[in-house]
């Protein structure tokens with residue numbers, strides 16, 4: 209039976225789940241889920257994942273979201289060895305430490321920065337200012353991009 213993954217190609221958490229699936233030899237039935245069209249907010253999707261995030265895995269009726277939890281599940285259930293996600297407590301703890309660091313610090317901060325820069329630039333900067341060339345010297349003030357708070 210196919211394992212469904214609701215995803216978008218450009219989403220980093222989705223890529224993490226897909227990479228792990230490939231590493232353990234699981235073929236996923238990829239279900240493109242367009243957030244801009246609200247496909248994650250349909251009653252059917254909310255029944256599967258009330259938190260309405262992708263990636264969401266549906267392994268024959270077992271629904272799971274949070275990319276790192278999906279990765280751990282795939283490695284535990286389908287890994288041919290425990291090399292990706294060791295059973296030894298200390299080795300597993302090191303993998304978990306990296307996963308928690310990624311989730312709580314690294315990716316979190318990257319996301320905060322990326323989103324704030326993009327949204328600030330797209331929505332807060334008047335068109336005419338955005339189009340002015342960046343530069344030093346005369347006219348610099350007028351041409352300077354926005355200050356990011």
Ligand SMILES: N[C@@H](CCC(=O)N[C@@H](CS)C(=O)NCC(=O)O)C(=O)O
Pocket residue numbers: 219220221222243248259260261262263273274275276
């Ligand atoms: N911590 C989650 C983050 C998932 C996430 O935020 N996914 C975004 C797309 S990259 C999403 O589904 N956003 C829609 C929403 O939150 O409603 C994970 O690692 O799976």
